[in-house]
Amino acid sequence: MNLAWPLVTMLAGVGLFGGSDSLDGAAEARPPAGAIAPWSPDTIRARLAHLPEQTATLKGLVEQARARQLDPACPLATVTVLDNDENEVFSFGSLAFGQVAASGQEAMDARLATWKSEIEKKEQAIEKRFVTPPTGKFYEAIVPDTLDLADRAALAINCLTGALDPDYGYELYFVARFNADPPYMHHEASGLPTNNPKFAESLPMMRLMSGSTQNLDIERRMMVRTLALIADDGLYYAPLAGRPWHHTWHRADDDFANVYGNGRLLLALMAWFQYDGNPLWQEYGQGIVHGLRRVAQFQGDRAYFPDPHIGESFSYPRSGYPANLPEPTDGGFGIPMYFAGVIRALAKWADMTGDQDALDFARRLANYVRQPRVWTPGAELAGVTGAERGHFSGHFHAHVAALRGLLEYAMVADDAELKAFVRSGYEYARNFGLSRIGWFPENTATGQYCEACCTADMVALAIKLGDAGVGDYWEDVDGYVRNQLVEQQLIRTDLLEKLAASSPPHRATPPRETDDRVIERNLGGFAGHGDIATLPNTWIMHCCTGNGSQALYYAWDGVVRENGQGSAQIHLLLNRASPWLDLDSYLPYEGKVVIKNRAAKRISVRIPAWVARREVRSRIGSRLVPADWIGNYLVYDNLKSGDTIEIKFPMVETTTKATLEGKTHTLRFRGNTLVGFSSQPAERGVGIRDGKLVLPGSGRAVAEGVTVTDAQVTVDAKGNAEAGIMLRWQDSRNFLLAIYANGGVYFHEIADGNPGAFLDFVPAPGVGENIHLVVQVDGSEAVLTVTDGTKTATTKHTITGINKAGGVGLFHNKEPAQMFDNFRVADLQGNTIFEDQFNESDDARSRWKFVDDRGSGPNDYPIYQRDHLRSNKAPMVNKSRYVLDRPIERPSRKKDER
Ligand SMILES: [Zn+2]
Structure with missing residues (x-):
C-alpha cells in the first residue's frame, strides 16, 4: 500500500509553489503506478525530523505526520499547514490514490448489494413525482455575432451532464485533465457530496437561459439519484457503498453528509422549485434545513459545525459525530468556505418560505463567520481594523463565498451594518489580481492562478450588492464577465485536441478514471486555473463549472430585468432575448445597441462608464430623442410594443498598464472588453x-x-x-x-x-x-x-x-x-x-x-485570442433565440410583495 508518497509530493508543492493549496497538488506530482517504491513510515519520520523550526509550513507537515502516526491501514495522508504558533492555517488531504483496504472488500460488496436495492426502490417512488419541465418559445433572428451568454449556457449544459458518470450514480468526475493523451477524468471524494449539488443548481438556470434540451434524460437521472441520497433525517449523504474514491480526502468508514454540500443542495432545490414549481423540491428542502440544524452546535448567539475530518471537510457521518470534537479553527479556508453556502441557503430559504427559525439559524452561523479569525489580512496599516471591514487572507473563493452568504442573510434580515461589512470586503477583494478583467487569485498569497470560482463569486457578489442597495457595481460585472469569466470556459474542441495530442500518454484506470470522450463531454466546462494568456496545465475542477455557469446566469439575468409593472432596466449591454424586450449588442465592434421592445412601457439603459455622455445619440424608430439621464441610466418612457430604440456612441479604445505579481502588462481595451495585451519583461527589482x-x-x-x-x-x-x-x-x-x-x-x-x-x-x-x-x-x-x-x-x-x-x-x-x-x-x-x-x-x-516563470507551453490552452474584436463592424448571424419568463435567484422582495 502506497502510503508514503502523498506526503512527499505535498512537500514538493510547498517548496515550489509557496504553499499553494490547489487541491490538485498531489495528483499533479504523482509518480506512475508502481514506478517508485514507497518509503516506510520510519523513513518518512526520519527524514522529516530534521526539518528546521523556522519553516512553518513544513513543520505543519511533520506535526501532522506524527499526530496521525502514519497508520499503515490508512492509505491517506492529511496535510495540515500550521503557523509557528501551532494555529491551523489550512488543512487538506491528499486527493490521490485512496483505495479501500483490500481486507474490507467482502464486507463492502455485501453492503453495496443491499444499498443498491434500497436506493432503486427510493428512486422509483421519487421519479413518479417529477413534472415536465417548462418550455418557452424559440424564434429566429438576425443578430450581431457578439458575446451571447445563452450560447454559453447551452454549452455549459453539455458539460454539466457530460461530466457525470452514469455507471456510478451520476456522480461527476471532479477533475478533467486535457494534458494527457488521451485526456481523462477522475473521481474525488468531494465530487458527489459537495459538487453534484452545484451542478444540480446550475442546470435549471442553463435550461432557462438557452432552452437546450440536450441530455435531459441524464439530468433527470442525476436529480432522481440526488433526492434518493437524502436520508430520513433530511440530510443528503455520500454513500460509502459504491464509491471506491470515498476515502481520497479524509478516511470515512461511513456515509457522510457534507454541510456545505447540503447548503448547496438546498440552493439547488430552491432553484428547481422556482423553475418548475414542483412542491417536491420544497419538501426535501425543509428536510435539509432540519437536518443541518440537528448537526450544528449552538453556543450562545452563535452556531457552528464541527469538522471531524471524515470523508470531506465539515462532514457529518451518518452514525453521528465522534465525541468531544473541538471548535473549528481554520479561518483561512474551512470556516468561510464550508459555512458560506449554508448561510446563503438558509437566508434564501427564509426569504422564500418565511421560516423565521431558518433565518435565526443563519444569523447564528453568520455571527460565527464574523469572527476575527476569519477576517485576518496578511498586513494592514495601523488604524485599519481589517476584521471589522471584511479584509482577509488565504483562500479567495472561500472568503468571497462567505461574503455572499453574509450578504444574503443581511438582505433578508435588513441588517444594514452587515451589508456595509460585505461591501467593504468586496472592495478589499477587488484589490487582488487584475480586477478590471475579473482575474482573481485562488489564494491571496503570491504565485497563484485565477480559479474560475473566484471570478464567479465576484460576479455574483457585485450584482447582489446592487440588489442590496449598497452599491452599483455593474461596471465591474461587465469587465469580469466579458473577459476572464468567459475566457475560462472551454469552448474550442480543436485546441483541446491539439494540446492533448502533444501530451504524455496516459492509460486511464477505471472505475476511478475514464478516457471516454473526455473533450466532447467537458466542452463548456470552466477551467480550474487561468493565467494571463493561457489556461495552464489545462484542467477542470468541476466546482468551477458549477460556480462559473451560475455566474453566467446571474449576469444574463442582470442584462435586463422588469419590475412587474412594465418598467424594464438594462444593466449590461450584452445580447439577450427576454419577454419584455430583445437587446442586440454590437459591442465591442461598434458603439451601438438596438432594443426591440415587446412589452415594456419604460426602459432604463445603463450606459457604461467609458462612454462620453455628450456623444450618446438615441433614436426611437427614425425619431431622434433627447437624452433623459437618471444617474448612469438613460430613460425612455411611453413606449409601445414594437418600438425599436437604437443607441449609438463612439467606441473607445484604451491602453492601460496593469501589474500582476510584479509583472506589468499592457492591456488594450475596446470599451470593457480586453482585446489584446503584451507582457513586459520583469520590472520588479530583478x-x-x-x-x-x-x-x-x-x-x-x-x-x-x-x-x-x-x-x-x-x-x-x-x-x-x-x-x-x-x-x-x-x-x-x-x-x-x-x-x-x-x-x-x-x-x-x-x-x-x-x-x-x-x-x-x-x-x-x-x-x-x-x-x-x-x-x-x-x-x-x-x-x-x-x-x-x-x-x-x-x-x-x-x-x-x-x-x-x-x-x-x-x-x-x-x-x-x-x-x-x-x-x-x-x-x-x-x-x-x-x-x-x-x-x-x-x-x-x-x-x-x-x-517569465509562467512561460506557456504546448500543453496550455491559449486564451484572449481576440484580435478579430478590433474590427469596426460587428458580424451578423442568424440564430434561434429562446424566451421563458421564470426568474431564479432574484433579489429579495419586501414581505408584502410575496
Ligand atoms: Zn473552483
Whole structure:
C-alpha cells in the first residue's frame, strides 16, 4: 500500500509553489503506478525530523505526520499547514490514490448489494413525482455575432451532464485533465457530496437561459439519484457503498453528509422549485434545513459545525459525530468556505418560505463567520481594523463565498451594518489580481492562478450588492464577465485536441478514471486555473463549472430585468432575448445597441462608464430623442410594443498598464472588453544591484549563450533564502533544478511545468548566513553540495528524464529575496564556460535573460485570442433565440410583495 508518497509530493508543492493549496497538488506530482517504491513510515519520520523550526509550513507537515502516526491501514495522508504558533492555517488531504483496504472488500460488496436495492426502490417512488419541465418559445433572428451568454449556457449544459458518470450514480468526475493523451477524468471524494449539488443548481438556470434540451434524460437521472441520497433525517449523504474514491480526502468508514454540500443542495432545490414549481423540491428542502440544524452546535448567539475530518471537510457521518470534537479553527479556508453556502441557503430559504427559525439559524452561523479569525489580512496599516471591514487572507473563493452568504442573510434580515461589512470586503477583494478583467487569485498569497470560482463569486457578489442597495457595481460585472469569466470556459474542441495530442500518454484506470470522450463531454466546462494568456496545465475542477455557469446566469439575468409593472432596466449591454424586450449588442465592434421592445412601457439603459455622455445619440424608430439621464441610466418612457430604440456612441479604445505579481502588462481595451495585451519583461527589482544578481519573489535568470549537457556550476548566495541552479534548461517548463530550500538540498526534474516530487532531499540543518552551492551534472549523475564553510550537506540524484543539453541559470521562488554572487559555469575538466561576479554597473543585464516563470507551453490552452474584436463592424448571424419568463435567484422582495 502506497502510503508514503502523498506526503512527499505535498512537500514538493510547498517548496515550489509557496504553499499553494490547489487541491490538485498531489495528483499533479504523482509518480506512475508502481514506478517508485514507497518509503516506510520510519523513513518518512526520519527524514522529516530534521526539518528546521523556522519553516512553518513544513513543520505543519511533520506535526501532522506524527499526530496521525502514519497508520499503515490508512492509505491517506492529511496535510495540515500550521503557523509557528501551532494555529491551523489550512488543512487538506491528499486527493490521490485512496483505495479501500483490500481486507474490507467482502464486507463492502455485501453492503453495496443491499444499498443498491434500497436506493432503486427510493428512486422509483421519487421519479413518479417529477413534472415536465417548462418550455418557452424559440424564434429566429438576425443578430450581431457578439458575446451571447445563452450560447454559453447551452454549452455549459453539455458539460454539466457530460461530466457525470452514469455507471456510478451520476456522480461527476471532479477533475478533467486535457494534458494527457488521451485526456481523462477522475473521481474525488468531494465530487458527489459537495459538487453534484452545484451542478444540480446550475442546470435549471442553463435550461432557462438557452432552452437546450440536450441530455435531459441524464439530468433527470442525476436529480432522481440526488433526492434518493437524502436520508430520513433530511440530510443528503455520500454513500460509502459504491464509491471506491470515498476515502481520497479524509478516511470515512461511513456515509457522510457534507454541510456545505447540503447548503448547496438546498440552493439547488430552491432553484428547481422556482423553475418548475414542483412542491417536491420544497419538501426535501425543509428536510435539509432540519437536518443541518440537528448537526450544528449552538453556543450562545452563535452556531457552528464541527469538522471531524471524515470523508470531506465539515462532514457529518451518518452514525453521528465522534465525541468531544473541538471548535473549528481554520479561518483561512474551512470556516468561510464550508459555512458560506449554508448561510446563503438558509437566508434564501427564509426569504422564500418565511421560516423565521431558518433565518435565526443563519444569523447564528453568520455571527460565527464574523469572527476575527476569519477576517485576518496578511498586513494592514495601523488604524485599519481589517476584521471589522471584511479584509482577509488565504483562500479567495472561500472568503468571497462567505461574503455572499453574509450578504444574503443581511438582505433578508435588513441588517444594514452587515451589508456595509460585505461591501467593504468586496472592495478589499477587488484589490487582488487584475480586477478590471475579473482575474482573481485562488489564494491571496503570491504565485497563484485565477480559479474560475473566484471570478464567479465576484460576479455574483457585485450584482447582489446592487440588489442590496449598497452599491452599483455593474461596471465591474461587465469587465469580469466579458473577459476572464468567459475566457475560462472551454469552448474550442480543436485546441483541446491539439494540446492533448502533444501530451504524455496516459492509460486511464477505471472505475476511478475514464478516457471516454473526455473533450466532447467537458466542452463548456470552466477551467480550474487561468493565467494571463493561457489556461495552464489545462484542467477542470468541476466546482468551477458549477460556480462559473451560475455566474453566467446571474449576469444574463442582470442584462435586463422588469419590475412587474412594465418598467424594464438594462444593466449590461450584452445580447439577450427576454419577454419584455430583445437587446442586440454590437459591442465591442461598434458603439451601438438596438432594443426591440415587446412589452415594456419604460426602459432604463445603463450606459457604461467609458462612454462620453455628450456623444450618446438615441433614436426611437427614425425619431431622434433627447437624452433623459437618471444617474448612469438613460430613460425612455411611453413606449409601445414594437418600438425599436437604437443607441449609438463612439467606441473607445484604451491602453492601460496593469501589474500582476510584479509583472506589468499592457492591456488594450475596446470599451470593457480586453482585446489584446503584451507582457513586459520583469520590472520588479530583478537584476544586477550592488554587485549581486537579485531575484525577489519568483524569478529565473538564464546565462546568455550557454548550452551544455554536463557541467559544474558554482554560486554564492544567502542562507536565509531559496537558492536554485537550473541546468539543461529548455524553457520555463522543462529543466533540472538543483536547489537549497526548505532547510535542505534536493532536485526537481521539471517537465511540462510539472515539478514532480522532491528528489533526494537531504537536510542541511544550521547552515549559516552566507552559503556556497556547487552542482555537478555528469550524464545521469547529479551532485549538489551546500556549505557555509563549516557545515556541509550533499545530495546525489540519478537523472531520469532531463537529458538534453540546455541553458544554465539561477532560480528563486519565495520571499525573502535572494542575492547571488560569483556565478561560474565550468566544464568537467574545470575550464570556465561562463563567469559573472556581477560587478558591472547596475542594470547591466546584457549577459542574462530574465525569463517569465509562467512561460506557456504546448500543453496550455491559449486564451484572449481576440484580435478579430478590433474590427469596426460587428458580424451578423442568424440564430434561434429562446424566451421563458421564470426568474431564479432574484433579489429579495419586501414581505408584502410575496
Ligand atoms: Zn473552483
